[in-house]
Amino acid sequence: MKTRLHDIYYTLYDYFGPQHWWPGETLLEVMVGAILTQNTNWGNVKKAIAVLKEKDVLEAHKLKILPRLKLARYIKPAGYYTVKTTRLKNFISFWMETYGGNVRKTKNIETAVLREQLLRVNGIGQETADSILLYALKRPVFVIDTYTKRILSRHGFINENAAYQDAQKLFVQNFKADVQLFNEYHALFVRLGKEFCLKRSPRCAQCPLHAKKQ
């Protein structure tokens, strides 16, 4: 059954086109990016990732043995570099110890189990876990971030202080699980958020969703 959430998807897709998410050449780059981008502008994350590439350490086994002080220095442009160093180290330990850094070993693990394992890693919350699940491990979970929440509440789907699950439930109930759709839809929300729904943006009324209603 078609709902307004379907209409919004097509409106955004027509307006912006495909977003080609997640930007990243390897699985690990996507995972690392998911942690580095926590409450951080993507432009800063790109700088940090560029340094990791330049230093040739953007591989699980290399990050595993990289001294914390060096890692902290490399990721400095992404901000919060002390906590993020710990978070990256925690994640890499989990990834290496549980799956040997090998995505094929996750093949027979249920998405819900993987999600719980990720959430148990200190420094990985719901959004980061879901980003890793969707964009790195290709599991059909919908990622809820600040922009998505803001847009959903501004359009009356949830209230402003709704829980993560409340927002996520909307997509579980209205769409059948589809990695490509969830990938594109979330990326489109972020694009819309960046361009039109900034906190003090005077452009909110001009966004393609508002324009279409009139």
Add this chain to the structure above:
DNA sequence: GACCAGGCACATC
């Protein structure tokens, strides 16, 4: 110089 950015954990009540 203020404000913002693709969160999360921890302290405190």
Add this chain to the structure above:
DNA sequence: GATGTGCATGGT
């Protein structure tokens, strides 16, 4: 369970 706070860089 809700609410507040620290974490930090770089662009606008």
